[in-house]
Amino acid sequence: MHYHLIGIAGTAMASLAGLLRARGDRVTGSDQGVYPPMSLMLDDLGIEYADRYDPANLAGDPDVVVVGNAIGRGNPELEEVLDRRLRYTSAAAVIKERFLAGRHVVAVAGTHGKTTTASLVAWLLEAAGLDPSFLIGGIPENFGISFRLTGSELFVIEADEYDTAYFDKGPKMWHYLPWTAVVTNVEFDHADIFRDDVAYRFAFERFINLVPRAGTLVAGWDSAALRAMCGVSPAPVQSFGIGAPDTGTTAEGVPSNPRWRAERIRGGEAGTRFAVRRDGAMLGEAEMRLAGDFNVLNALAAMAAAAAAGAPWDAIREGLGTFRGVRRRMEVRGEAGGVTVVDDFAHHPTAVAATLRAARQRFRGRRLIAVFEPRSYTAQRREFQEAYGEALAEADHAVVAALFRPERYDDTIRLDPAQLIASLRAKGVEADYEPAVDGIVKRIVRRARPGDVVLIMSNGGFGGIHERLLAELGPERAARGAKSHGSAAVG
Numbered sequence: 001m002h003y004h005l006i007g008i009a010g011t012a013m014a015s016l017a018g019l020l021r022a023r024g025d026r027v028t029g030s031d032q033g034v035y036p037p038m039s040l041m042l043d044d045l046g047i048e049y050a051d052r053y054d055p056a057n058l059a060g061d062p063d064v065v066v067v068g069n070a071i072g073r074g075n076p077e078l079e080e081v082l083d084r085r086l087r088y089t090s091a092a093a094v095i096k097e098r099f100l101a102g103r104h105v106v107a108v109a110g111t112h113g114k115t116t117t118a119s120l121v122a123w124l125l126e127a128a129g130l131d132p133s134f135l136i137g138g139i140p141e142n143f144g145i146s147f148r149l150t151g152s153e154l155f156v157i158e159a160d161e162y163d164t165a166y167f168d169k170g171p172k173m174w175h176y177l178p179w180t181a182v183v184t185n186v187e188f189d190h191a192d193i194f195r196d197d198v199a200y201r202f203a204f205e206r207f208i209n210l211v212p213r214a215g216t217l218v219a220g221w222d223s224a225a226l227r228a229m230c231g232v233s234p235a236p237v238q239s240f241g242i243g244a245p246d247t248g249t250t251a252e253g254v255p256s257n258p259r260w261r262a263e264r265i266r267g268g269e270a271g272t273r274f275a276v277r278r279d280g281a282m283l284g285e286a287e288m289r290l291a292g293d294f295n296v297l298n299a300l301a302a303m304a305a306a307a308a309a310g311a312p313w314d315a316i317r318e319g320l321g322t323f324r325g326v327r328r329r330m331e332v333r334g335e336a337g338g339v340t341v342v343d344d345f346a347h348h349p350t351a352v353a354a355t356l357r358a359a360r361q362r363f364r365g366r367r368l369i370a371v372f373e374p375r376s377y378t379a380q381r382r383e384f385q386e387a388y389g390e391a392l393a394e395a396d397h398a399v400v401a402a403l404f405r406p407e408r409y410d411d412t413i414r415l416d417p418a419q420l421i422a423s424l425r426a427k428g429v430e431a432d433y434e435p436a437v438d439g440i441v442k443r444i445v446r447r448a449r450p451g452d453v454v455l456i457m458s459n460g461g462f463g464g465i466h467e468r469l470l471a472e473l474g475p476e477r478a479a480r481g482a483k484s485h486g487s488a489a490v491g
Helices: 012-022 038-045 075-081 089-098 114-127 197-209 222-231 293-308 313-322 349-362 382-392 417-426 437-447 462-472 477-483
Strands: 002-006 025-029 048-050 064-067 088-090 104-109 133-135 155-158 161-165 168-171 182-183 215-222 238-240 262-268 272-277 281-289 331-336 339-344 366-374 397-400 432-434 455-456
Touching: 002 012, 012 025, 012 038, 012 064, 012 089, 012 133, 064 075, 064 089, 088 089, 089 133, 089 155, 089 161, 104 114, 104 197, 104 293, 114 155, 114 293, 114 313, 161 339, 182 197, 182 293, 197 222, 215 222, 215 293, 222 238, 238 293, 262 293, 272 293, 281 293, 281 313, 293 313, 293 349, 331 462, 339 462, 349 366, 349 382, 349 455, 366 382, 366 437, 382 417, 397 417, 397 437, 417 432, 437 462, 455 462
Parallel strands: 002 025, 002 064, 025 048, 064 088, 104 155, 104 182, 133 155, 182 215, 215 238, 238 262, 339 455, 366 397, 366 455, 397 432
Antiparallel strands: 161 168, 262 272, 272 281, 331 339
C-alpha cells in the first residue's frame, strides 16, 4: 500500500514511516522546517518527503493519508485530501491496526520519563533475548533508531497523552491496546488540550482501564495522583518507587509501600548505583550510566515492565548496566574550548528541575549554565512561571530565550520572561533574558571558561544552537577568552 504522511518529520510520524517501510509499504510524506534527528533518519531510510505542504505532494493518489496531530484545517495539503475525498486516518489508528493488534503490547505512559523508560524496556527485553519490536518518541543509543519491527509478540510503544488528530481529540495512548501498561507519574501538563487537572487525570484513568485483567499495570508510587487512580485497576499492579517504606495502605485501599523499590542510591560522574527490592526481598545491586533520582524511577519502571513481559532478573540487571541512554536526554553534543555542551528535551518545570539536579551529579564541581527555550504550550504559560523560577534556580547561571510563538497567547496567560529573570536574580542566581539564538551564543562565548557545562533545554530544534555554540567555542577562542576574561562569571 502507498501511505502518505502529512507531518512526517514528527518523532512518532517519522518512526511510523519507518515501520511501514519495514512492512513493505511505499511511504511518502511532507512537513516543513524539518531538522535532525528525524530528517537524518528519513534520509537514511530513503523515504521521499517534501519540505513544504503542497497539494502537489498528493500526486499518485496514495491509498491512505495519515494526518499528523499537528496538522489542522487550513493546511493546503489536508484541504486537498478532503476535497478529493481521499482516505485519511491518524497515526495512532494505523499503529493499532497494523502493528499492535494481537501482540503483547508494553505501552509506556506518564507525564515525565516516557521516552527513557520505553527505551529502557526495549533494551532490557533485548538483553533478555526477547527481540521486541518498538516505536519510541526518541532514539535509544543502543539501537540507533526509534523503531524496529521483528517477529516477536512483544511490542514496546511510547504512549503519549497528547491528542490524536484534528478529527480525534482523544489521547493517542487510548489506541494502543496495552497488555503491560506503564504509567511513570501524573502531573498536569498540556494545558492547550486539557482544560484542567481533572480532565488530564481522566486521560490516564481511562488508559489504566484499558488494561485486561490478565495484564499488568506498572505504576509510579511516588506520584500521589497516580496512586489514587490504581485502586480501581482491573489488572494487578506492580508499583515502584523510592519513597520512605510504609507498611500501611493509602486512602484508596492500596498498599503504601511499592512492590519494586530502590534503596541505597549512590550517584557519581560515572552513573548511579542502587539496591533493588521486590516484594520485600532483596534482588541485588544494579548500576546504570544515567544520573538522577528520576532516572532511578525510570529504571525501576522498566525493570518491572520487563519482568512482567518475561525477562529474568539477571538479564534485566545486565541490560541496565549496558544501557547508553537516549538522544536529547542529557546528551553531550560536544566539547569545545573546554566547555561541554549538553542537549536535553526538558520543558515541563518538574523535568527542568530534575534534569538540572542530574547534571549536578554527573558534572560534579563544574559551573552549570542553563539555557532554556520556552517552546511548549506549558512552558509559555504564566501559571507555571513560579515553578520555572524554582527549577532554573538549580543552575549557577540561567539564560532564558524568547517565547517560541508569543502571538498565540495574550497577557493573561503568557509567561513573562522579564519577571522570571527578576525572580531568579532575587534568589541570588545570575540570570539573563536573551531572546535570539545569536545573542545567546555571543553571550556564552564571550564569558564562558574551560570547565563550564552549558545545558540547553528545549523540546524543539532551537535554531541549531548546539552546533552554532560548539563552532564558536573553538580552541582559539577559548585561549583568547582565558587571557582576556580570566575567571569572570557569565554575564
